[in-house]
Amino acid sequence: xxxxxxxxxxxxxxxxxxxxxxxxxxxxxxxxxxxxxxxxxxxxxxxxxxxxxxxxxxxxxxxxxxxxxxxxxxxxxxxxxxxxxxxxxxxxxxxxxxxxxxxxxxxxxxxxxxxxxxxxxxxxxxxxxxxxxxxxxxxxxxxxxxxxxxxxxxxxxxxxxxxxxxxxxxxxxx
Amino acid sequence: xxxxxxxxxxxxxxxxxxxxxxxxxxxxxxxxxxxxxxxxxxxxxxxxxxxxxxxxxxxxxxxxxxxxxxxxxxxxxxxxxxxxxxxxxxxxxxxxxxxxxxxxxxxxxxxxxxxxxxxxxxxxxxxxxxxxxxxxxxxxxxxxxxxxxxxxxxxx
Numbered sequence: 001x002x003x004x005x006x007x008x009x010x011x012x013x014x015x016x017x018x019x020x021x022x023x024x025x026x027x028x029x030x031x032x033x034x035x036x037x038x039x040x041x042x043x044x045x046x047x048x049x050x051x052x053x054x055x056x057x058x059x060x061x062x063x064x065x066x067x068x069x070x071x072x073x074x075x076x077x078x079x080x081x082x083x084x085x086x087x088x089x090x091x092x093x094x095x096x097x098x099x100x101x102x103x104x105x106x107x108x109x110x111x112x113x114x115x116x117x118x119x120x121x122x123x124x125x126x127x128x129x130x131x132x133x134x135x136x137x138x139x140x141x142x143x144x145x146x147x148x149x150x151x152x153x154x155x156x157x158x159x160x161x162x163x164x165x166x167x168x169x170x171x172x173x174x
Numbered sequence: 175x176x177x178x179x180x181x182x183x184x185x186x187x188x189x190x191x192x193x194x195x196x197x198x199x200x201x202x203x204x205x206x207x208x209x210x211x212x213x214x215x216x217x218x219x220x221x222x223x224x225x226x227x228x229x230x231x232x233x234x235x236x237x238x239x240x241x242x243x244x245x246x247x248x249x250x251x252x253x254x255x256x257x258x259x260x261x262x263x264x265x266x267x268x269x270x271x272x273x274x275x276x277x278x279x280x281x282x283x284x285x286x287x288x289x290x291x292x293x294x295x296x297x298x299x300x301x302x303x304x305x306x307x308x309x310x311x312x313x314x315x316x317x318x319x320x321x322x323x324x325x326x327x328x329x330x
Contacts, residue, residue: 004325005179031184031323032209064287068238075245077238077291110211110263111321117213119262121285137238137293139262139285173184173323 010167017042017159021166023151028113030170037105037166043158044095049126049134051156052105053086056118056148063087065140071132090124090136094158097128102164113147184323193310196324201272201303203326208307212320213261216289220253222308223278223298227252230299237292254296259284271304278304
């Protein structure tokens with residue numbers, strides 16, 4: 001019986017935090033990838049949220065994204081958040097939000113090792129016991145046909161705090 | 175160790191087809207998940223279950239096109255509309271699909287980064303167990319290189 005959903009690697013941020021979370025040497029033997037993230041940014045100015053970004057294979061261009069978001073007050077949409085240099089994943093909790101609270105993110109990358117441009121889907125929630133908290137649904141694309149062999153996750157403000165986690169799973173269709 | 179998440183079937187098109195059907199879906203799972211990787215021209219999909227083309231479907235969706243967010247719905251229609259999106263990927267989840275007691279609901283995400291992102295919840299008003307799912311583009315056809323995969327998820 002096939003073993004379909006397999007953990008490839010997992011990262012837990014230690015004391016002192018981390019500026020990025022990286023997965024490298026990703027094998028090409030799966031069909032799709034899924035990344036599940038629990039994260040919080042160290043940035044603590046204002047009561048907003050921190051943006052979570054992705055790069056595949058250290059590519060610094062070719063990203064497009066489109067998002068629909070809601071914050072408890074309004075729903076809105078935006079695109080190409082980082083001008084093509086990163087892919088937008090969603091928004092997560094930051095230092096000025098409710099204590100002991102981490103954002104929750106799920107990223108799905110189908111056909112990551114194929115020969116077509118690489119699309120991804122992301123659902124992300126910030127959560128914050130306050131007036132505003134943001135959730136995002138994101139469609140992303142890297143216009144690059146290379147197989148994905150590495151993934152770099154960073155925040156647009158601050159660093160990942162201790163206890164942030166990210167796990168990379170491989171999914172096989174046969 | 176139990177095997178919880180299994181591939182049921184996968185297919186990659188080698189030419190143009192008007193739709194694609196997963197048939198003979200076993201009833202032995204709790205939920206099924208469909209993943210579509212399709213970089214064809216911009217459109218959404220519609221879903222028919224068990225070959226039913228009666229007006230037994232409805233959907234509610236929210237989407238963003240990069241400028242504005244909007245919502246809409248359709249009811250008493252002959253296929254579940256506005257499910258998924260291309261070019262990009264779509265993920266459809268059919269929970270409790272094999273029960274013979276309740277109407278069937280499914281949720282989907284459509285991701286077309288150059289056009290819009292959409293989330294849809296759909297209803298098929300039938301208590302029959304789902305044994306086939308047909309995906310049809312709202313406009314046009316499926317070209318070559320489109321991959322459809324169906325996974326089964328067991329709760330025990």
